[in-house]
Amino acid sequence: MSQQNRATTGGLIDRSRAVSFQFDGKQFTGFAGDTLASALLANGVRIFGRSFKYHRPRGVFSAGVEEPNALVQLREGPQMEPNLRATQIELFDGLVANSQNNWPSLDFDVGAVNNRLSALFPAGFYYKTFMWPAAMWMNYEHVIRRAAGLGESPEHEDPDRYEKQYCHCDVLVVGAGPAGIAAATVAANSGARVVLLDDQPEIGGSINNFCASVGDESLRNWSQQCADALSKASNVTVLKRTTAFGYYDDNLVAAFERVADHVSHSEPGQPRQRLWWIRPRQVIFATGSIERPLVFGNNDLPGVMLASAAGTYADRYAVKAGSRAVVFTNNDSAYQSAAAMARVGVNVETVIDARGQGPGASALEAIRGHNINVLSGYVVTEAKSSRGTKGVSGARLARLANDGQSISGDDGEVSCDVICVSGGWTPSLHLHSQSQGKIRYDAEIAAFVPAEPTQATHSVGAAAGYFATSQAIMTAVQASSKALNACGIEPAPIDLPEIGDVHEQPIRPLWVVPRVKGSKLKRFVDLQNDVTASDIELAVREGYADVEHLKRYTTLGMGTDQGRTSNVNGLAILGALTSREIPEVGTTTFRPPFSPVTLGALAGREIGHEFAPLRRTPLHQWHVDHGATMVNVGLWQRAQYYQNENETMWDAIWREARAVRNGVGIVDVSTLGKIEVRGRDAAEFIHRIYLNRFKKLAVGRIRYGFMLREDGHIMDDGTTTHIVQDHFYTTTTTANAGAVMAHLEFYAQTVWPELHVHLTSVTDQWAGMALAGPRAREVLAAACPDIDCSNDGLPFMGYTEGHIAGALVRLFRMTFSGELAYEIHTASDHMVSVWETVLEAGKACDITPYGTEAMAILRIEKGHVVGSELDGRTVPADFGFGGMAKEDDFVGRRSLERPAMNKSRKTFVGLVSDNGEAIPRGAQIIADPDAPTPIPMLGHVTSNCYSPNLEKEIGLALILDGDNLKDTLLYASSPLVNKTVPVRVTEPVFIDPEGERARG
């Protein structure tokens, strides 16, 4: 086929650039400037896809974002994308598209049997049709789920790049039609920072769509001049191919730019799509309006399309939507489309005008000379098809009664292959409404229009219900001036085009054409979801008379088009059925996105290793260079274990754990949270924060403590060291560093502002390592000769300072493993040299670097609690620390005194596997696995491991009455892994319960 429906002249296409493309495996040619829809129409393609439910053949219905029918699968392989509107896909060489929702082919679709079985698929059929026998539901569901949906998702990783960009401006203008151009030009000429965006590839909007309209030369010249000036202005950002899809609090507008969707491949390094977060001071919505269809029998046949679409295809693309057209309208705008079609050679037989008085003078002037009949007071009752249901072959007519509620007889058939419909215009007030802006029904134009906004918003032009171009431009100029004044910017004057007066006859609202007596033809309200007028009647009969209920019950207004062409007709029909006026019925809620946004654009570059930022200690590269397997601990990367050759993972972990118990090991603990607490009242502050006493902690001493939430549960544990007078150094767990800092700041700033205390996070300033094991003192003494490492010189829970490798180090004698241990903290930039010096000093002791796995084993062997135990539900007494609470006040004290915090609580115990099997992680503790269900659950396993030092499978648990169950045989049962292991209850400290090693 060779573009047989393309006029030989005209249009905004570039005829010098032929473009080759493929649809459903067939090769076609179009021109640069075409959309996929215009190119297929030019090539005589009428069927673009199959409908969602009934699999009826569907043609293109619109020329823009509102398209309900012509959804296609674009591209192939990993770049394949479903459900794209053919009306918005710009043609590029090599484009490959396929139709959707059909098998085995678009022309012969087995699913079309649904149309014959449509009695089985009424509105809400899935709630009631396939319910019996109940046992069969799983089979029905399987089939229904397979049949649901439209296109196919790609199965491969997306190779394209997506980006995000923040943007700020004084005035954001959404929509670059005549109103948007005027608003942006006023703002730009006034020196404001302006962003103008539009979903089209060129500025102009309806001026481009009707670029051949007679008498609009002044408007076209003005538009071109403004577009040129805006594109060159340094204070203006013009975003083409960009859709504003969400309007959020504080004037935040989200927009979606299709940077490279119009070409076969993005340039190297360039994004395919970009998400814009625009924060303007003032927003002007010049989003235009969308034409409504008319609802009559078989109004979904290929060949039935919006009149504005047929006009756009004719003027902008020089494409004939058919050879013989009937225009069916209830307003004057369709006459312009009739004239446009006639100009490219379509035989526009008749305009069927539902209004008894016919059109206004301007509409008649538009069609003058094109030999077009006007039949006033008539309606199309049925789109006829002589070839099954695959396309329009005629339109049946009838006279409409004055009240619009009935038709009189049958006035014959007009032969045609296109029926262009216009039921009036619906302002695009989605963004205004998304921000909770009010809307009101304007009976004069039979449409909802924006009322009071809730944000700094101005709706102008057709988006505000001003459809005449001159009115649209004037409202835009006024709104832009108002917006500028609100920004404190003096508005500048602009040149305006000369536009003649328009003489119109008012619209005659017509929400559904009355049914011909005895006719059972489907009258579609929502083409995308196959919702008919009868479906709405059924929903009302079954009690779903609220507009929101109607939407959910029938799916009216759902899908990729979100009911842009169907919502108003649907709610008007609902109003008529329930004897309510349209304003009383209201609308469904407008929610973002206005049109679909890809997940790629929403994700941007936050994919792969950029999904979340990685946090690295100063030793990160050392760990990597020395064979560590790294593990994510929150955002931190930590060394999990260091695997030697010929060693399994567990060999390595157990080797490291044994080395600490028998010699000496060293581990990077830089991830611990660290907070400097300074000021005259620092001691008082810490004293109030912690459960235990700190006020009299001597300089050079360390104390372990619990801090509680206000509800009495443990928030975190850690140590605090008194460095010098009025200066403390608090460490937190790695996981809670940020939360603890915020907790302390909250109390310092808002609860006890009278205290002189300053908090600074120094987690990144100070890196740390723990040196642990019986030979730790030998190593420290060798590495740090300027301190006295003896038990007297640096006793347990003592602090001092020294130098290693010339760097200042903070030395803390404390233990996590239960062994003789020191934490060595040094400024981060010195960490590598200090670490390596300690390793060198430890060579004689065969010092072993160990990772988080060995560290976990060591602390379980010692019965130390971590996040697994401090899970937000535990209190100090659960771990035997009830006596730690001081008499003075502290955060959480009163909550601890509540009876429920002290009775029937689980207490902390150790577990030893009784049969040598590993204790299942997270298992429930039960007394009798053979008891009838539900089996009473006594508690749960919090931690478990194989202890290479004890050579046993051990665990820690919280169980009811744990103190009295020592030596009792219980069971750790995990349904998750279907495993039950007998366990004997022990003390939670498996190694050195007297603490002699740590103090030695």
Added chain:
Amino acid sequence: MLVVNPDRSSAVASVTPFASTDAVSISERRVRYLLQINGAPVGSEFDQFLHAAGLGGNGGSGSGSTLVSADLCLLWNGPQMWFAQSDSDQAVARLGDTLSRTAATITDVSHGRTIFRLTGRDASTLISKGCPVDIGAMSDASVVSSHIGHLNVMVHKIDAQTFDLFVFRSFGQALYEWLADAAVSLKS
């Protein structure tokens, strides 16, 4: 106690350096001293402090302001909170001496932050790919604490084409990689 050792090591030593373009260049700066001042004096006491510290009369003292002398730069980072940045032992000593007569405290964070300097015509565009602040509306020699991507960052706008980004050292590589990746689409 002020613990400062002037030795510095890069937070991004193991990363492939970003190849600078006409649009933007990225370099790491490790200044000798970064000090967190908390509880800085206000009102006339603050003016006296500025005078004593050699910073008098060259800037505001409110949100986002900076105060610069030949050897010391103060960056506002919260109510009564300033970041002091310097390569001069004398300037830091003078600062410590001046503040010791007030209720303020100084904490050394010289090792805890790294700084990336962005220069070039698209430096602000690069920042705006991840930072929600109106960078264009920031005056020269001003600071703002915000985020780039997921990372907390303090942005110091030196002039329209020069910015310093302060980030925790542990996130230095993550920010550097983020910036280098985001800069890919800036055209030379």
